[in-house]
Amino acid sequence: MIKLYGHELSGNCHKVRLFLSLLNLEYEWIKVDLMKGEHKSPEFLSLNSFGQVPVLVDGDTTVVDAQAILVYLARCYGGDQWLPLDAVSLSQIVRWLSTTAGEVRQGPESARLYYLFNATSINIDRASQKAEFILTQLDQHLSDRQWLEFERPTIADVAVFPYVALSPDGKIALDPYPHIQQWIARIEQLPGYIPMVKL
Ligand SMILES: N[C@@H](CCC(=O)N[C@@H](CS)C(=O)NCC(=O)O)C(=O)O
Numbered sequence: 001m002i003k004l005y006g007h008e009l010s011g012n013c014h015k016v017r018l019f020l021s022l023l024n025l026e027y028e029w030i031k032v033d034l035m036k037g038e039h040k041s042p043e044f045l046s047l048n049s050f051g052q053v054p055v056l057v058d059g060d061t062t063v064v065d066a067q068a069i070l071v072y073l074a075r076c077y078g079g080d081q082w083l084p085l086d087a088v089s090l091s092q093i094v095r096w097l098s099t100t101a102g103e104v105r106q107g108p109e110s111a112r113l114y115y116l117f118n119a120t121s122i123n124i125d126r127a128s129q130k131a132e133f134i135l136t137q138l139d140q141h142l143s144d145r146q147w148l149e150f151e152r153p154t155i156a157d158v159a160v161f162p163y164v165a166l167s168p169d170g171k172i173a174l175d176p177y178p179h180i181q182q183w184i185a186r187i188e189q190l191p192g193y194i195p196m197v198k199l
Contacts, residue, residue, distance in 0.1 A: 002027040005047065005055040007034045008197040009116075011109065011162035012066040013054040019070055019158045022192040023077050067097040070155040082155050092149045096156035099134070100163070107131030109163040111170025116199060131172045135180060138164065142179035146186060153190060161187050162196065169199075 004020065004027050006013030020027050032038045032053050039051045048055045048064040055062065056069045063072045074083035083093060107130035113119040114127060138160070141148070148156040165184050167174055174181055187193065 003030055003057040004028070005030045005032050005044070005057075006053040007032055009199060010034070010053055011112070011166055011196070012052075014162045014196045015066045015159055016054045016056065016069050016073075018162070018194055019073055019082075019155065021194045022153075022158070022190060023073060023082075024192055025073070025077055067101060067159055070097070070159055074155050078155075081152065082158075084150075084154075089150070093154055093156045096148050097159050100159045103130060103134040103137075104160060104163050107134045108167040108170050108172055111172055112163065112166055113170075115171055116169050127170070128172065131167065131170065135164070135167065135172070135174075135177050139177040139179045142183050146183070153187070157183075157187060166196070 002020070002025060004013070004016060006016065006029070008031070017029075032044060034053070038044060039053060044055075045051055047057070047062060050064065052064070054066055054069060055064050056072065057063075058072075058076070061072070063069045071083060084090065107127060110119075110122050110127035111124060111131055114122040114124045147153050148160060161184070164180060165174075165187075174184075188195075
């Protein structure tokens, strides 16, 4: 059975849990207690030397990094629907995987870390500015479409969704972004949708 190592308050882990649920795949959840530093233990570092969750183990295959795991699951269990492979479509999806690891992480994800987990090394003014930038861009992008790319949800939506929806945890209101709010509501209606645990 697939094993997922993670923490329930991590949006990066939630991307993977959400996608496993959308794909209706069974898996074993193995909690890595970040508060106790379990992600820096020798056992966990032997799975991911970066010392980060999520990590997915499927038989002999170990995949680290939320975006890499989404790609792996999509191609093994979801097929073209979630991750098409022609050059143009693939580049459109990768653009959003990159955006979530870049602008979304520097913006709403960092603001959430600052306020929820007291990560005071984060420059909150910079994170808030970055959040406003990417949320404005996303809202505009979603103004004339239902999903980030194509006429259906893909791993682009699954990857970008958690930290955007969690923006209020970082004291960033979503009221100014009506198209993002509608997109969030659409994702919440997908068969298999699961909410994230609240602190
Ligand atoms: N690029 C990685 C980042 C993962 C990440 O930042 N995980 C956090 C939890 S959300 C973590 O494990 N932090 C502990 C640490 O970096 O020491 C991914 O997308 O999976």
